[in-house]
Amino acid sequence: MPFGESILIAPPSRQPSVTEPAPVRWLLVSAAAVLLGLFVLVPLAAVFATALRAGLGRYLDAILHPDTRSAIGLTLLTAAIVVPLNALFGIAAAWAIANFRFRGKRLLITLIDLPFSVSPVIAGLALVLVFGRQGWLGGSLDARQIRIVFAVPGVVLATAFVTVPYVAREVLAVLEAQGSEEEAAALTLGASGWQILARVTLPKIRWGLLYGIALCNARAMGEFGAVSVVSGHIRGETITLPLHAQILYDQYDAVGAFAVASLLALLALFTLVTKKYVEWRSRPA
């Protein structure tokens, strides 16, 4: 349960009848606000401030540069492949886990969560050891002229690995919280499995699914460690947006690096807005 209870089933909080004296409350709230302000808000603001330091023209130049555009292209392509696959996987896994009893269910849930606790660097290393030229399948892939590591397929596989749990986690939380009585009722009324999925389950999980997809997408577009290991950093070919930011930064182009980073920060803000929207839509009436 790496991210706590899903936001969709978090219990409503209430003001307890016994509480601390006002000065203590005030002190604690201020401490939390200062902490989050200095530690989270200031760095976030610094991304945009540094990106715009040399003016809007320079910012737009960095974003419209051909290398940046090719990085945006690869990042979008990767997300377009990975997110739908992980969404389908997430729905299938949640369906199996929430609706049926079987042996090894706990183990399966742990397996789904595994990518959360494996270092992204190790995910990349694993792909190199299996699909790389020196890897287990390297010889036979080489003979067929298939390149996975240091090519786009490697970037996609690495991204898929690290984003496996997101949709499954969110959808499963909703399904387990709501039970499967409605599905059972649909079954007794003669609905087929696919009909139940389309007419009962999908509408039921839609907000959880949306939030899971938003998280999965943010991580897919922002993944750095795993992609960095398998990408090979081939200019114009295997450079994603986060890698591009690092390359610019290493070339002492801070404004360019932060301009690219600001695109990813906007993506993160968009994800948070999605979360707030989902919370608002699925609030119990």
Add this chain to the structure above:
Amino acid sequence: MTIRRARGILPGFGLSLGTTLLYLTILVLVPLAGVALRGATSQWEEIWQASTSARTLASFRLSFTASLAAGAANAAAGLLIAWVLVRYRFAGRSALDALVDVPFALPTAVAGLALTAVYSADGWLGRWLAPLGIKVAYTPVGVWLAMTFVGLPFVVRTVQPVLAEIDAHLEEAAAVLGAGRLQSFLRVILPTIVPALLTGFTLAVARALGEYGSIVFISGNLPMRTEIAPLLIVARLEQYDYAGATALALVLLLTSFALLLAINLFQRWSVRRLGPSPG
């Protein structure tokens, strides 16, 4: 027909579980098995030497101490933030709640760049710390700071729901019986949230241990000084030293599994203490 316990009445068991297992096997299990297999087929001496070299040991020391310290900082800060968010109503509460998720939603490379910009000697915060003799960027402190940043949501989000569910009557009873606020916090509330606090702490440590993107910028990557274990894996890979990279990866993987096991135990403990959570 033999009598067996029904799996469930809905259709699609085989299809959904089959898809799940196939997908996990191809994407997650086969690559991880590749690491284990590579370790098993390497020369023992090679692995031993790779994992006990001075540089490797220094990277493990930094990785473990910094991630434990980050977990501890997160436990303290996370408890404070969760408490304030659950217990008090104030203007801007919703904004504060949203800020907690920023480290989770922000790509790690962006976090790394942002922290480096803010805490370098001429950065917004770094320039105030420098006169105090506190250097953050390119020191172990920077490593700890980045790890604390990425781990921040974990403790807050695991403690928050448990804190919200504590029965108000318990605290009222404690108050009626003459306990002060601090006393009822220490005797009534804290014992209830300890399992969640430990779960959050462990999740934060696990995340910090594997973290790469946010640290690579702020640490400066000096071997023996600010080089964390995942960074050394990348350095070994760049030198085509697969045995060395695998040795480090195996130690980190085993640690992750141990932490995962610990999390499962904490959760069972939590269920025993609180009863199964509703829903």
